[in-house]
Amino acid sequence: MMYHDPVLLSEAIEGLSIDPSGIYVDVTFGGGGHSKTILEKLGGSGRLIAFDQDEDAVKNQLDDERFELVEANFRFLKNYLRMHDALPVDGVLADLGVSSHQFDTGERGFSTRFDGPLDMRMDQSVKKSAAQVVAEYDEEALERIFKLYGELRKAKLIARELVSVRDTESIDTVEKLKSVVERFGPKNKMAQFFAQVFQALRIEVNDELKALEELLIQSVDVLDEGGRLVVISYHSLEDRLVKNFLKTGNFSGKPEKDFYGNLIRPLKPVKNKVTVPTEEEIKRNPRARSAKMRVAIKNG
Template identity: 50%
Template sequence: MDQAYHIPVLAGELIEALQVKPDGVYTDCTFGGGGHSRAILSQLNNAGKLIAFDQDQDARLNVPDDPRIIFVPHNFRHLQKFLRLHKIETVDGIIADLGVSSHQFDEATRGFSTRFDESLLDMRMDQRQELTAAAIINSYTEQQLHKMFEQYGEVTNAKTLAKTIVQQRQLVSIKSVNEFKNAVSSVVKGNPNKYFAQVFQALRITVNDEMGSLREMLQQLPSLLKKGGRIAIITFHSIEDRMVKLFFRNGSFEETATDSLYGTKPDSPFLIITKKPILPSTAEITANPRSRSAKLRVAERK
């Protein structure tokens, strides 16, 4: 694994929670630098198997030369489809680390980071797809932009920002990080770094349909996990965390109120292992500041 590519977050806690069986079949939905995958492989014997997914073609370079691993270069929303292609119906455990890899942030040409002014507004995790951040900035309606920044970035002045973008794109080119920053500089609120981090987060989530992918993946879990199999998911912001928490609790994305009089509870297919999410230690945050917002939730198939 290339440590510079991505430092695995909550690796020890995740492996402990997964309770890896030496001859089990496991899936890593977000291979990245391969840190979590290698930790699983270290627990498997020769009969064990790991299927690793990653839609970013750069991740393929990190795949170890190990006959126990199968690499699938696609988004984890296609989990069941590709497991079946490999003659796998059910697995003993599934992990997903929903953070953007350090490599993606640090690779200037990918346009994920606000640090590289000259880079194009790209943000595609899968370079095969059409939609880029620049396309969203230049084609979304004011209403669509407003909703996106409000919902996925929790940007305080999302409405003003959307209006400014629509006005500015008629006057100037907005294709690079720098052009975008200049175009909206008059409406930046508070700390510019924090502000643009939230704006870029909203763009990245939309470009890669991260919420749609997560929703589709979660819906496949009940039929993919063996009884007693575990799912461990690391999230990095509140929207993802709410989705995961809700699905583990209810087996759906509907908020189901518990009826205290009749004792009705949602019939979830999962037993929740982590009543509260596991957070990184102070030592881990010091060593890897990007881990500070990570939350690990674990559930077991009933």
């Protein structure tokens, strides 16, 4: 099964600063690219626990006694690490977003390039698909999704149109959704417009931002002192949450201080500047273009 080249691979491994005898977690296993490289850096006593909720990713299981794969969403990080007797850990890696395999599989409904069912579920065992969101949410809820998660200016008009059309026709395929909303997109930026519409629905279906918040909070609990968190994000909504949490210890981005005037933040950014892919990597792997990586260390 073909999966994409892991994005920012050498930078992510450097960010983890791997101790060969340490315990590491790859919370977005996917094709296993990052995990394989982490295992190469680990010695005989090192451990790697990976998470993935996608049954396609589970087929990429690695045959290594130091490796364990948890078939679950990373929002359950702390519970599963406790179950696997793997606390505390020395590093956590999260490569967020949709894998190339998911984008390239038309029947998953993630991509605007192929027609297929309007699905978008990362965990195929959950019931709520993008088609159900479009069919069942009221106009106000749809507007909120497109405004918040898609950052679409015409969110209200798009929501109203979907509610109007679904009364007489099913909106349950990629092409049908595109045909209903395309008149609200700028003609010269239609690909970007469709991407924003799909992103909004995907985030809602998979509860992605809430899951990310839970991951960031739990990473503080599971990391050992001096342990590292590496997060690669692909759109501004994710990156803003990560940036705020690393800088201020909360998601609002407003610094809070203790009685002595010290900033309350459990993680400290390794560097304030975000890491982005090189031109060479983008040329080799165009999907790396929007990637941003942030690294933090747990305060002692």
